[in-house]
Amino acid sequence: MKITIGYLYHDLLNLYGDSGNIKTLKYHLNEQGIDTVIKYMSVNDKKDFSDVDILYIGSGTEDNLLVALEDLKKDEKALINYVNNNGFILSTGNSVELFGNYIIADKKIKTLGAYDYVSMHQDRIVKDIRIKTNLIDEDIIGFENHIGNILSYDDSIININNFYGTYIIGPILVRNPKFCSFLIKELILSKDKDFKFKEEDYKLDELAYSNVK
Amino acid sequence: MIGTLIGKTIIKVEKLFKFNASSFPGEVILKLFPNYLKKIKYPELVIMVTGSTGKGSTVKLLKEILENNGLKVCTNEEGSNLIYGVCTTVINNVKGKKLNADALLLEVDERYLKFVSKHIKPKYLMINNITRDQPPRQGSFDIVYNEILKGIHKDTHLILNGDDPILKKFSLIHTGNITYYGIEKTKYSYKEMNDIKDYEYCPKCHNKLEFEYYHYGSVGNYKCSNCDFKRDNISYSITKVDYNNNEITINKKTKIKVNNYILFNLYNIISTYTISKVLELNEDKIIDTINNSSINQKIFNEFEINNRKYTILNCKAENNATYNLSLIYTAMDKEKKTIVLGLRQISRRYKHFDLSWLYDIYFELLDDKSIDKIICAGPYAYDFATRLKYANIKEDKLIILDDLQNIKETIENKTSGNVYAVLNFDYVKPFIEKVKEETK
Numbered sequence: 137m138k139i140t141i142g143y144l145y146h147d148l149l150n151l152y153g154d155s156g157n158i159k160t161l162k163y164h165l166n167e168q169g170i171d172t173v174i175k176y177m178s179v180n181d182k183k184d185f186s187d188v189d190i191l192y193i194g195s196g197t198e199d200n201l202l203v204a205l206e207d208l209k210k211d212e213k214a215l216i217n218y219v220n221n222n223g224f225i226l227s228t229g230n231s232v233e234l235f236g237n238y239i240i241a242d243k244k245i246k247t248l249g250a251y252d253y254v255s256m257h258q259d260r261i262v263k264d265i266r267i268k269t270n271l272i273d274e275d276i277i278g279f280e281n282h283i284g285n286i287l288s289y290d291d292s293i294i295n296i297n298n299f300y301g302t303y304i305i306g307p308i309l310v311r312n313p314k315f316c317s318f319l320i321k322e323l324i325l326s327k328d329k330d331f332k333f334k335e336e337d338y339k340l341d342e343l344a345y346s347n348v349k
Numbered sequence: 350m351i352g353t354l355i356g357k358t359i360i361k362v363e364k365l366f367k368f369n370a371s372s373f374p375g376e377v378i379l380k381l382f383p384n385y386l387k388k389i390k391y392p393e394l395v396i397m398v399t400g401s402t403g404k405g406s407t408v409k410l411l412k413e414i415l416e417n418n419g420l421k422v423c424t425n426e427e428g429s430n431l432i433y434g435v436c437t438t439v440i441n442n443v444k445g446k447k448l449n450a451d452a453l454l455l456e457v458d459e460r461y462l463k464f465v466s467k468h469i470k471p472k473y474l475m476i477n478n479i480t481r482d483q484p485p486r487q488g489s490f491d492i493v494y495n496e497i498l499k500g501i502h503k504d505t506h507l508i509l510n511g512d513d514p515i516l517k518k519f520s521l522i523h524t525g526n527i528t529y530y531g532i533e534k535t536k537y538s539y540k541e542m543n544d545i546k547d548y549e550y551c552p553k554c555h556n557k558l559e560f561e562y563y564h565y566g567s568v569g570n571y572k573c574s575n576c577d578f579k580r581d582n583i584s585y586s587i588t589k590v591d592y593n594n595n596e597i598t599i600n601k602k603t604k605i606k607v608n609n610y611i612l613f614n615l616y617n618i619i620s621t622y623t624i625s626k627v628l629e630l631n632e633d634k635i636i637d638t639i640n641n642s643s644i645n646q647k648i649f650n651e652f653e654i655n656n657r658k659y660t661i662l663n664c665k666a667e668n669n670a671t672y673n674l675s676l677i678y679t680a681m682d683k684e685k686k687t688i689v690l691g692l693r694q695i696s697r698r699y700k701h702f703d704l705s706w707l708y709d710i711y712f713e714l715l716d717d718k719s720i721d722k723i724i725c726a727g728p729y730a731y732d733f734a735t736r737l738k739y740a741n742i743k744e745d746k747l748i749i750l751d752d753l754q755n756i757k758e759t760i761e762n763k764t765s766g767n768v769y770a771v772l773n774f775d776y777v778k779p780f781i782e783k784v785k786e787e788t789k
Contacts, residue, residue: 147546147557151481151489153708155545159739179550179557197491203555262485264702279703281484306705310735340738344731348702 137327138171142188145178145196145204149231152281154194156307157226161190164320168334179203183211185218190323195229195305198241198257198283205234205247212248219250224298224323228308230282232294232301239284251296255284265304267292274314277348278304298322313338313345352382356440371429375436386436386468389443394420394452395469396624397462399497400477402671403617404430404456406648407477410621414638415452418630423450430458435465459493462500474501475508475624477616479515480566480670481547481709485701490515490548498522508624510616511583512568518552521578530623531583532615535590537681538562538569545669545709553578564612565673585623587615592681603632606640609649610681611662612674650777654784658767661781666695666773669709675771676714683719685766690733691726691753691780692773704732712740722764726750727776753783760784 143158162172177183185191196204208215219225219235227235233255239245241257260283266275269291276293280303286294294301300319302308309316317336324331359374378385396411398404405427415422425438435455442449457465459479466474476497479490487493494515501507504525509516511529520527540562548567551558556575563569572579589598590610597605597615599622607618618639625635650661662675679688695703715723715737723746725733730749737747748759753776760768770780 147549150546152484152703153705156705156708156736156739159708163739179555197489199491200550203550260488262701279701279705281488281703306703307708310708310739311704340731340735340744344729344735347728347731 137169137324137331138173139165139189139323139327140173140175140187142175142177142185142191144183144191144193144208145231146176147178148200149194149196149204149229151195151197152229152306154192154228154306157192157194157228157309160307160309160316161192161320164316164336165324167336168320168324168331170324179207183208183214185214185223188218188223189327190224190226191218192226193228193231193234195231195282198230201230201233202245204231205245208234208248215248216250219299222298224319224326225300226309226319227299227301229303229305230284232286232303233284235299235301236286251294251299251301253294254287256287257283258285259283261285261303265292269293269295271295272314272318274312276304276308276312276315277345278302278308278311279306281305298326310341311345311348313341316341350385350388350443350446352378352385352388353440353443355381356437360437360441371426371437372431372433373437374440375433375438378440379433379436384468386439388446389439390447391453391469392448392451393472394628395471396452396454396473396475397457397466397471398455398475398477399457399459399462399500400475401459401480401482401493402665402668403477403613403620406614406617407475407621408454408456410617410639410642411624412454413642414621414625414630414635415454417634417638420451421449422452422454423448424454425456427456430456431461432464432468435469439469460487460496462497464500466500466502466505470502471505473506473508473624473627475620476510476516476519477620478510478513478568478670480668481706482665482668483696483698484667484706485696485703486698494518506627508620508627510568510620511580512564512570513548514552514558514567514571514578514580515548517578517580521553528585528623528627529583530619531580531586532564532590532612532619533586533588534562534570535564536592537677538564545711551576551578565677566670585619585626587619590615603636605636609651609678611649611678613648613671650781652785655761659770659784660767661770661772661777663774663777664771666692667703667706669706672710672771676711679769679771680714680717682767682769685719685721687722687724687760687764687766687768688715688720689724689726689756689760689768689770689772689780691724691770691776692729692733693727693775693779694773695729697775704729707732707736710736712736712742716741719766720746721766722746722748724748724750724756724759724764726753726756728752753779756780757784757786
């Protein structure tokens with residue numbers, strides 16, 4: 137099996153160790169004997185998602201997020217098509233705002249409208265979080281640092297079909313080994329429902345996780 | 350002035366009780382007399398230094414150069430770089446209404462520049478760098494850029510690192526003079542290292558910047574793929590680094606001694622040299638001062654124990670650039686070596702638990718045959734070890750220690766080669782003390 141990881145705006149939306157998520161995905165997919173290809177797509181590149189199995193997008197400065205939005209709008213149809221085909225998306229930090237209907241800042245900015253929510257820019261939120269989800273039996277931990285707030289969703293992780301969006305910044309998959317394992321299993325099973333999983337190695341990750349009080 | 354009198358009294362009382370809070374007197378005076386700083390007569394030569402790293406080192410070196418040129422220099426204590434600390438410095442050095450010095454040289458926090466420069470107008474402003482630094486406090490480098498911009502007067506002469514596109518961005522707006530410095534391609538410059546990028550798009554037209562080479566992060570020789578934005582007009586640059594003779598050459602003719610090749614050190618030297626030349630100081634005295642300076646002890650320390658060379662590299666948590674430059678430095682040594690990574694506390698200012706910045710550091714550089722062992726020490730040892738795992742470093746190369754208690758025995762009995770300790774600043778002193786302890 138081969139899995140293609142689409143990495144959107146690796147050189148623009150890269151504020152907080154976001155590339156750690158790509159390293160982790162690659163590592164654990166390889167561990168299962170699966171070949172991985174990382175497909176980098178950034179400003180002015182043609183966005184072709186037809187061969188992508190999971191799409192990752194990280195966080196950027198407020199200005200850079202808008203640069204990415206303008207660029208992504210050029211291939212909006214391809215992205216919406218990917219969403220409608222239930223493609224996997226992991227979106228961390230403020231990139232989660234791109235997939236809703238609007239960002240309400242100084243003015244109202246129309247976003248991609250892939251999912252039905254609105255983000256409101258207000259005072260900066262800086263906090264550690266620990267949350268329970270329906271996805272795994274362990275809390276998800278992380279750090280938030282953003283000026284937006286998503287209206288109509290109380291959860292810190294928005295999960296709609298295969299879309300996982302969160303304001304948690306940076307390497308969420310490193311810090312949350314169970315979530316990483318869950319996501320990778322879902323991804324593999326979507327391609328082969330009879331896949332025989334090999335043993336996974338999250339020993340160091342788990343030790344680091346259990347260190348967080 | 351009554352403000353000065355009260356301020357000096359507070360400082361005296363503080364000294365009497367051996368209580369030394371450098372910002373307190375300034376804070377009291379600015380609360381009582383908000384315009385106090387505006388009423389002082391300053392010397393014509395007011396220089397401010399700001400940026401994410403290297404402020405203290407450059408101020409210290411520049412002070413020595415100015416003094417060796419016969420000037421009486423007033424500076425703030427390292428770290429007292431917010432408005433109150435600056436005010437205390439002024440109170441300490443004021444006579445009547447006049448600052449008793451030929452030059453006022455201030456290290457100013459990047460977010461406080463706008464407050465300080467509102468009261469005291471700098472003739473020269475050096476901006477060393479704007480890197481990722483303390484995200485919970487600073488937000489992002491765009492925010493820091495905008496905060497600095499608010500503190501720049503139209504006619505202030507800027508001294509900037511021309512290798513850094515985010516600093517070059519000031520030229521799009523600034524109407525006063527700008528002098529750039531830089532470092533030309535060295536044998537350790539690289540074309541492409543990995544996927545960790547800092548600043549890759551043109552601030553003018555948002556198209557991709559093309560790099561002929563990088564020194565680190567997004568610092569190097571860049572030009573926009575679309576418009577005229579590029580590295581140019583470098584007045585003073587390091588044209589040669591002689592790694593065998595501890596010597597650098599500036600503009601192909603001036604030779605200066607250095608005691609290490611960490612890029613921050615080289616940038617601190619070339620920036621200080623540049624402003625000294627702009628001020629038309631005596632060339633021989635500039636070179637002489639730099640040759641004899643000991644500024645680098647803070648970021649760099651070298652000694653030998655039992656025939657093994659120890660190099661201590663002082664880094665700053667939440668600041669990937671300090672770690673990246675240290676790792677690039679360790680990679681220059683091709684001999685067998687052991688690396689120690691350690692950190693006690695992420696921040697002294699807040700309790701957040703954000704380790705994202707570990708993934709903005711090129712730990713992949715440690716995936717190298719010359720490395721015998723990597724010791725991860727301290728409360729975040731497992732986070733470092735996990736980061737190394739994702740840099741493809743095999744677990745049998747790792748040694749994990751909860752603290753520094755057994756660091757000396759571990760290094761001596763379980764590792765070999767030169768020791769490079771890439772430590773957060775809060776682990777530097779405890780580490781050196783431990784490894785230098787006499788064996789019982």
